Amino acid sequence: MAISTTRILVSNDDGISAKGIEILEKVARSLSDDVWVIAPESEQSGAGHSLTLTTALRVRKLDDKKYAVAGTPTDCVMMAINKLMKDNLPTLILSGVNRGGNLAEHVTYSGTVSVAMEGTLGGIPSIALSQCIDGVHPIHWETAETYAEEVIKRLIAQDWQHDVLMNVNFPAVAPDQVKGIRVTEQGRRQILGVQVDERMDPRGFPYYWFGLASDSGVPGLETDLKSVREGCISVTPLHLNLTHDDMRRALAAEIQGPLAE
Incomplete structure (x- = not known):
């Protein structure tokens, strides 16, 4: 059965004023005809699946069906x-x-x-979309902008x-250089490390910026990494269950059972 587009929620992690959410x-x-936009008040890149629990959550109404949330992307969906x-x-x-x-x-x-x-998790079909940069x-x-609608319709x-x-x-190519859509698996980079840039503020106190270092190595044959590097749109189905079944079965065979007294 096709997924209904009767009512769509749009959100992001770059913030309510970002080019991508526009x-x-x-x-x-x-x-x-029924689109809601509920997104973070400011950029929340790298926030992951975090949730605001220790401070008040404030919501600002910008327009009918459009809200800015002073919190994380997860806060926005929960709200x-x-x-x-x-x-x-x-x-x-x-x-x-x-x-990115x-x-x-x-x-x-x-x-x-x-x-x-x-x-x-809330039982609503969901799609994350990202524009790679070089x-x-x-x-x-x-x-x-050119291909998002077609990709969404196919999904x-x-x-x-x-x-x-x-x-x-x-x-990260122009529309006329896109070679098609590939259904891929999640890749794995060979990370060289995190760059920690130390700087000094005007009062002489140090502060730091994290930056992700370049990756090395050649990704696997069917990965998201290889797909975008070769000019294709990557579509990767991700699964919420993080259990590693092979390891679970191996552990159960070896350590499961009563404890020694």
Whole structure:
């Protein structure tokens, strides 16, 4: 059964004023007459699946069906499902379009992907979308803008398992250089380490910036990394169950049972 686009929630981790969410809202409105935008007040990149528990959560209404939340991407989805849209829940959640790819192990840091995770936990089909960048050329926002609608339409026409979310990455090339869509597996980088940049503020106190170092090595044949490097749109189904079944069975055979007195 095709997934309904009757009511769409759009969110992100780059913030309510980001270029990517402007693009995704436009795409969502081409699919539905009922689009809500509920996103962080400011950038929350790297927030992952974090939730605000120790401070007050403030919500600012910008327009009919448009809200800025002073919290994380996960806060936004929880606020939508449990408060702002609780009487008529979204039938589809779209997250992004993120500035930069969310590939390989970086999905565990990604607030963009976490929006889709939280939506999936709430029983709502969810898609995370990201526009890869190469750090040299201007961001090809036009690539996501050109192909997002078609990719979403292809995905929502399929049957999904209830605990699966979709992670879409557009390659860092112009639209006419995109070679197609590939369904991929999550890749794995060979990370060289985290760059810790130490600086000094005007009062003489040190502060630090984290930066992710370049990856090395050649990714596997069917990974998201290889797909975008070769100019293809990567679509990766992600699973919420993190249990490693082979290890679970091996451990059960060896250590499961009564404890010694």
